[in-house]
Amino acid sequence: DTAVSQTPKYLVTQMGNDKSIKCEQNLGHDTMYWYKQDSKKFLKIMFSYNNKELIINETVPNRFSPKSPDKAHLNLHINSLELGDSAVYFCASSLATGGYEQYFGPGTRLTVT
Amino acid sequence: AQKVTQAQTEISVVEKEDVTLDCVYETRDTTYYLFWYKQPPSGELVFLIRRNSFDEQNEISGRYSWNFQKSTSSFNFTITASQVVDSAVYFCALKSVPGGSYIPTFGRGTSLIVHP
Numbered sequence: 105d106t107a108v109s110q111t112p113k114y115l116v117t118q119m120g121n122d123k124s125i126k127c128e129q130n131l132g133h134d135t136m137y138w139y140k141q142d143s144k145k146f147l148k149i150m151f152s153y154n155n156k157e158l159i160i161n162e163t164v165p166n167r168f169s170p171k172s173p174d175k176a177h178l179n180l181h182i183n184s185l186e187l188g189d190s191a192v193y194f195c196a197s198s199l200a201t202g203g204y205e206q207y208f209g210p211g212t213r214l215t216v217t
Numbered sequence: 218a219q220k221v222t223q224a225q226t227e228i229s230v231v232e233k234e235d236v237t238l239d240c241v242y243e244t245r246d247t248t249y250y251l252f253w254y255k256q257p258p259s260g261e262l263v264f265l266i267r268r269n270s271f272d273e274q275n276e277i278s279g280r281y282s283w284n285f286q287k288s289t290s291s292f293n294f295t296i297t298a299s300q301v302v303d304s305a306v307y308f309c310a311l312k313s314v315p316g317g318s319y320i321p322t323f324g325r326g327t328s329l330i331v332h333p
Contacts, residue, residue, distance in 0.1 A: 203250030
């Protein structure tokens with residue numbers, strides 16, 4: 105059973121389009137995250153939700169909108185895609201906020217042409 | 218502000234060599250947590266270890282060992298008798314408590330290449 109899953113694994117789209125990435129965890133964790141990993145492998149946190157409540161919102165363009173329908177799901181919607189949005193997006197979860205380790209999904213490679 | 222520095226961008230070794238990956242962190246908080254994650258060529262990120270700021274005991278797990286020293290703000294990772302399967306990007310990460318939030322900060326990663 106996959107602990108943290110993301111769909112799709114690959115996403116190729118044109119500039120200006122809107123797309124969504126879905127994430128689900130079956131670990132029973134309370135906290136979920138979205139990260140962006142650029143071409144140089146730099147990992148940057150974008151958002152975090154704890155029990156469906158937004159708790160971390162880093163300096164991300166407001167074209168990015170996360171949604172957590174329940175604590176097992178965290179989706180990421182991106183409007184008006186730009187070339188610079190091309191990256192690998194990772195979803196992760198942890199037992200709770202605090203000093204718990206994170207478990208990552210397999211990543212979604214987004215390519216904007 | 219918190220920061221994690223992994224000064225070694227890339228390390229290349231031959232199988233069976235020992236290798237140490239450095240991690241230096243900065244935080245003003247007295248309560249914090251340090252982590253190491255592995256990202257093999259397949260791309261997934263795998264949790265390896267967690268340490269809290271009150272526990273400076275070193276840890277050994279098979280060929281892996283971790284040395285946490287608060288005096289030098291370092292949390293180094295050593296692989297003994299490296300193997301080709303150890304080839305990956307390794308990330309050191311920090312979570313501290315500025316104002317009650319636990320924002321994870323990752324270092325830029327060290328790419329380890331183990332040659333047969």
